[in-house]
Amino acid sequence: MNLLYRAIFCALLFFQCKQKQPVPDTVSETNVKVLNFWSGGVTSTSIKITARFSAATKAQVLVSNDSVDFSKAIASRIKLIKESEHYFGSFSIKNLEPNTNYYYHFKNGKTLDTTTHGRFKTLNTVPFSYKIAFASCGRTGSESNIYTTIKNEEPLLYIITGDLHYGDVNKNCDTQYAENITKVLNSKTQADLYSHIPIAYIWDDHDFGDGNSSKNTVCKEQAKEAYRRYVPSYPTVFENPRMPLSQSFIIGRVRFLLTDLRSEKSPPEYDTTCQKTKQGSNFGNKEHLDWFKKELLDAKNTNQVVIWVSGIPFINHPGGPNYECDEDDDWGGYPEERKELSNFIKKHQIPISIISGDAHMVAIDDGANSDYADKGGAPIPVFQAGPLDQKPSYKGGPYSHGYSAISGQYGIVEVVDNGKEDICFIWTAKNKNNEVVLNHKGNPITYKFCQSVIDVLK
Numbered sequence: 453m454n455l456l457y458r459a460i461f462c463a464l465l466f467f468q469c470k471q472k473q474p475v476p477d478t479v480s481e482t483n484v485k486v487l488n489f490w491s492g493g494v495t496s497t498s499i500k501i502t503a504r505f506s507a508a509t510k511a512q513v514l515v516s517n518d519s520v521d522f523s524k525a526i527a528s529r530i531k532l533i534k535e536s537e538h539y540f541g542s543f544s545i546k547n548l549e550p551n552t553n554y555y556y557h558f559k560n561g562k563t564l565d566t567t568t569h570g571r572f573k574t575l576n577t578v579p580f581s582y583k584i585a586f587a588s589c590g591r592t593g594s595e596s597n598i599y600t601t602i603k604n605e606e607p608l609l610y611i612i613t614g615d616l617h618y619g620d621v622n623k624n625c626d627t628q629y630a631e632n633i634t635k636v637l638n639s640k641t642q643a644d645l646y647s648h649i650p651i652a653y654i655w656d657d658h659d660f661g662d663g664n665s666s667k668n669t670v671c672k673e674q675a676k677e678a679y680r681r682y683v684p685s686y687p688t689v690f691e692n693p694r695m696p697l698s699q700s701f702i703i704g705r706v707r708f709l710l711t712d713l714r715s716e717k718s719p720p721e722y723d724t725t726c727q728k729t730k731q732g733s734n735f736g737n738k739e740h741l742d743w744f745k746k747e748l749l750d751a752k753n754t755n756q757v758v759i760w761v762s763g764i765p766f767i768n769h770p771g772g773p774n775y776e777c778d779e780d781d782d783w784g785g786y787p788e789e790r791k792e793l794s795n796f797i798k799k800h801q802i803p804i805s806i807i808s809g810d811a812h813m814v815a816i817d818d819g820a821n822s823d824y825a826d827k828g829g830a831p832i833p834v835f836q837a838g839p840l841d842q843k844p845s846y847k848g849g850p851y852s853h854g855y856s857a858i859s860g861q862y863g864i865v866e867v868v869d870n871g872k873e874d875i876c877f878i879w880t881a882k883n884k885n886n887e888v889v890l891n892h893k894g895n896p897i898t899y900k901f902c903q904s905v906i907d908v909l910k
């Protein structure tokens with residue numbers, strides 16, 4: 453259509469012809485709003501904040517140790533917010549003081565927006581005691597008050613052990629991941645939690661791909677891209693985009709290992725009589741597994757204990773209450789890899805515990821049912837927590853301290869560290885009303901234990 457005809461046509465049918473003008477990426481608008489944000493990757497001197505804006509702009513984050521006075525605030529680099537990235541941007545703030553409460557605002561162009569603000573506390577640099585909350589399995593965009601209950605716990609960190617949403621993305625990958633994370637952050641109760649407490653998050657099946665997802669998931673590459681764009685995470689161990697998104701970070705004398713056991717998961721295969729015809733792997737490749745073992749050793753050699761965020765349940769085996777002969781999702785389907793790790797943990801006497809999600813229940817085992825080393829010797833305490841608001845289920849087990857398969861549950865890990873030989877833990881299963889959860893026998897699901905950071909083999 454030539455220009456004359458087009459002009460006439462558009463004059464007659466203005467609205468139909470009015471084309472949406474792409475917003476130039478360089479435009480800076482004073483009326484641009486920050487719509488969503490959350491923080492994570494907190495250390496003693498730094499934090500990462502990820503936000504979504506209402507339009508393309510140039511934005512930055514200002515961080516102050518005074519909730520009102522931002523005259524001495526530390527500013528992030530200015531970030532270009534683009535339509536092509538669904539108006540999300542990530543900001544890194546460095547040179548913070550340890551063990552300090554901080555407050556932040558966003559700046560669009562030259563305007564400091566004081567109507568939206570977040571807060572966080574940096575980590576201490578010496579051995580110290582603190583509280584972690586963790587949970588999994590919330591409906592997409594859930595407005596449950598369990599998030600408010602978790603916020604009111606005032607943990608130093610909130611660890612999401614998977615199923616942040618139930619997007620089950622398997623088509624329109626890029627758009628779907630953006631929409632799901634937006635729904636999560638649009639939730640008032642979740643937004644309130646995430647604006648107060650930094651997160652650490654590793655996905656499970658429903659927020660990576662669809663149910664029981666693995667490396668065969670259609671949207672795998674876009675899932676990783678979306679994670680890197682939308683999640684304020686700790687640095688991922690591997691820069692290679694084809695590797696999992698596992699992370700390692702240290703708080704006090706505890707080394708947290710967040711393992712991505714989805715994106716390179718290779719499920720086992722069985723014949724029609726439940727005989728295994730192909731061994732599976734949750735880590736997916738040797739490089740990933742070797743990294744994990746090295747982290748265990750490094751923790752041991754630097755007088756740290758390990759909390760392994762496994763995501764999927766560790767305890768499940770033939771004869772267990774929920775074991776099925778063709779297990780292919782939790783560790784029950786991967787006994788070979790689990791035994792290899794258990795033998796390694798036994799050999800090097802690694803002080804370690806596991807926190808997990810996936811199973812829609814809370815459960816604690818003191819190591820009585822989790823020892824998969826040859827002839828025993830690796831009894832690992834295991835703490836399952838969830839579901840935030842999904843329907844309940846009982847998976848794996850048995851669990852020495854019982855379980856509770858009810859919706860609206862989370863876990864609290866209190867680390868008690870006085871800088872001495874032992875680091876102690878108090879585990880408590882809680883419900884959305886901030887009550888201690890009872891197991892199927894009516895006893896509270898709690899567990900206290902200590903682990904030594906002195907190498908007994910030396």
Ligand SMILES: [Fe+2]
Binds near residue numbers: 588589615658810842
């Ligand atoms: Fe789930």
